[in-house]
Amino acid sequence: MRTFHAAPLAPSARTARPHARRRLAGAVMASLVALSLTACQDGKGFKDGGEASASGSAGVATAGPATAAPSTAPSTDASSAPGAAPAPKTSPAPSAASGAGERVLCNGSTTRVTVQPVSRPLNHMLITVKNTGSKTCDLTYHPVLRFDEMQWVPAARPETKPQAVVSLAPGESGYAGVLLSAADGSGEGATTGHRLMIAFQGRTPLSDGGASATPDLPAAGVVYDSSLTVTYWQRSSADALAS
Known part of the structure; x- marks a missing residue:
């Protein structure tokens, strides 16, 4: 699949006003969409580098347990002495269940995504993301949109940034x-768009969020034009359509 590089739309010869919103997205946002085009072929999204492993510290050697010399002396374990009370049997402490309380990213593999044009406000569309998984997922930052073969990235409106990450329970x-x-x-x-791809961001801005x-x-x-912008993720549809 070809990789498209973002290029801002050329302003009309009759208009010298710069498109501040489009410049806000920048080339880095464009690279996120371009990478997602490659990732969407196998439905797995991008690969995140993840955190560095603590076991990779240089200069730290892990010594194995010392091997004791075999002893021929009889055991002095008190529990084996005649008349001694048997030692109580203990069970190993229960380990935390794997993945218990784990939070995941909301993306195309953990949610169902729908879009719907609305009559009010005028010329608006609502994106709805429903958590269909069994774990709480986080909607980070804002969606990254791409209609058809669009070669620029719609900007997010900074005034819509919430105070906290939107988390969705199942x-x-x-x-x-x-x-x-x-x-x-x-x-x-x-332009009239007939196909829409929505990319999700990871834990850091502009990083890969998955499928x-x-x-x-x-x-x-x-129908959209050069005014195309998007809000940050919101807890309610009213907040998403408020601006």
């Missing part, structure tokens, strides 16, 4: 709002 949903086009007609290059999602769009497609 069965819960999170939301993001999409401004498709400016109501005042200031956007340029109106992407390709939710169904209306049969007629979705």
Whole structure:
């Protein structure tokens, strides 16, 4: 699959106003989408480097247990002496269940993603992500959108950044709002999108969050222009569509 490099839309000859929103995304955001195109072929998403292993510290040697010389002396264990009370039997301490309390990332493999154009606010679309897994998942930062063969990355509106990461218990949903086009007609290059890919971010900004999602769009497609922006993930649909 070809990798597309983000290139901001050229402003109209009649308009000298810079597109501040598009520059906000930057080339790094574009690389996230380009990588997700490659990753979506096998449904596994990107590979995260993860944390460094503590066992990799240099200069630390782990010594094995010393081997004691065999002893021919009789055992002096008090429990084996005649008339001694038998030693109580003990069970090993229970270990924590593997994965207990573990939090995972919300992505295309742990959720069901749907999109729906709304009548109010005007020219908006709502993204809904429902946790279909058995563990709490985190929706980090904001969705990264790509319609069809779009070669630029829609920016996220910074004023919509929540104070805390949106976490979804199994069965819960999170939301993001999409401004498709400016109501005042200031956007340029109106285009109808027929396919949408949504990439998820990891624990650090712009890192890989796993499998992407390709939710169904209306049969007629979705019209967007250079005003296309997205909110950060929100706890409620009202918050996602508030701005």
